[in-house]
Amino acid sequence: MKSLWLDIGNTRLKYWVTENDQVIEHAAELHLQSPADLLLGLIQHFKNLGIHQVGVSSVQDKTSNERIKKIIKQLKIPVVCAQVHAEYAGLKCGYDDTTQLGIDRWLQVLAVANKPDEKYCVISCGTALTIDLADGLNHLGGYILPNLYLQRDSLIQNTKGIKIPDAAFDQLSPGRNTIDAVHHGILLGLVSIIKNVLEQSPRKLILTGGDAPLFAKFLAEYHPVIEADLLLRGLQRYINHAEKN
The missing domain is CATH 3.30.420.40 (ATPase, nucleotide binding domain)
Known part of the structure; x- marks a missing residue:
């Protein structure tokens, strides 16, 4: 089963694709303060990979994160966005x-x-x-x-x-x-x-x-x-x- 892992930082969007816990694809790209636009350009690639689930870490603000979630929903697969807990x-x-x-x-x-x-x-x-x-x-x-x-x-x-x-x-x-x-x-x-x-x-x-x-x-x-x-x-x-x- 393939999984997509997204790390959306302050300046870069990094992603890993794993299959059976082995990294099969990894990339990091500058998002120029618009990670959602960069993600939108990658979404078709992710669709073609046959991903089954997505895990997301994002340090962006609430508005950006809502747009990011909306784009990821195009994959029509389970998505978990990590949060800090007590x-x-x-x-x-x-x-x-x-x-x-x-x-x-x-x-x-x-x-x-x-x-x-x-x-x-x-x-x-x-x-x-x-x-x-x-x-x-x-x-x-x-x-x-x-x-x-x-x-x-x-x-x-x-x-x-x-x-x-x-x-x-x-x-x-x-x-x-x-x-x-x-x-x-x-x-x-x-x-x-x-x-x-x-x-x-x-x-x-x-x-x-x-x-x-x-x-x-x-x-x-x-x-x-x-x-x-x-x-x-x-x-x-x-x-x-x-x-x-």
């Missing part, structure tokens, strides 16, 4: 108001936080850098930071006279020119924050998102585990739990 599959949410927690963060923690005696730090290195902490099955909350590129773009836009072309974030040493000083400084700041969090409370470090390998390089002493499809795993666990209850 408690789900044994995991307790650390937010007093669950509507304030992004579903992407919730699913990423849900994917891994399944051992009562294990402490977790789940970091998503995407459009924002998000840090979520869990003690066993208790989500503790976390932190949200602008990622490497948002920080660099903000500096460019708000600093007169500084022209900073694309360059690699690859060193923590002091920069010996303006370009390196900016890139090394931003990277050092984020790596230092992560280390500070881990030193306050040692825990298993799990990285996901496009920049996960970069951060893993500078956090080697914490033995990070990179999970490329962490949200997919969380969404699958969410759907499996919903089907059993």
Whole structure:
């Protein structure tokens, strides 16, 4: 049986198609602030694949989500849209108001936080850098930071006279020119924050998102585990739990 899994983020629409729990197709595309339009262009492709069910994670607003649901209904198959719960599959949410927690963060923690005696730090290195902490099955909350590129773009836009072309974030040493000083400084700041969090409370470090390998390089002493499809795993666990209850 084929299943479609949609991750509709702030800047990209990602999807996986699985058959018997094996990923047979995977893609990620910029949606240019109109994920519904992008999805509309993909719907015929999904129809041709013979999908039997759909699981959705979306961080979009209510209006966008309603349009997204209407488009998905064209597939005429069961659809489950994941939501954050005060408690789900044994995991307790650390937010007093669950509507304030992004579903992407919730699913990423849900994917891994399944051992009562294990402490977790789940970091998503995407459009924002998000840090979520869990003690066993208790989500503790976390932190949200602008990622490497948002920080660099903000500096460019708000600093007169500084022209900073694309360059690699690859060193923590002091920069010996303006370009390196900016890139090394931003990277050092984020790596230092992560280390500070881990030193306050040692825990298993799990990285996901496009920049996960970069951060893993500078956090080697914490033995990070990179999970490329962490949200997919969380969404699958969410759907499996919903089907059993």
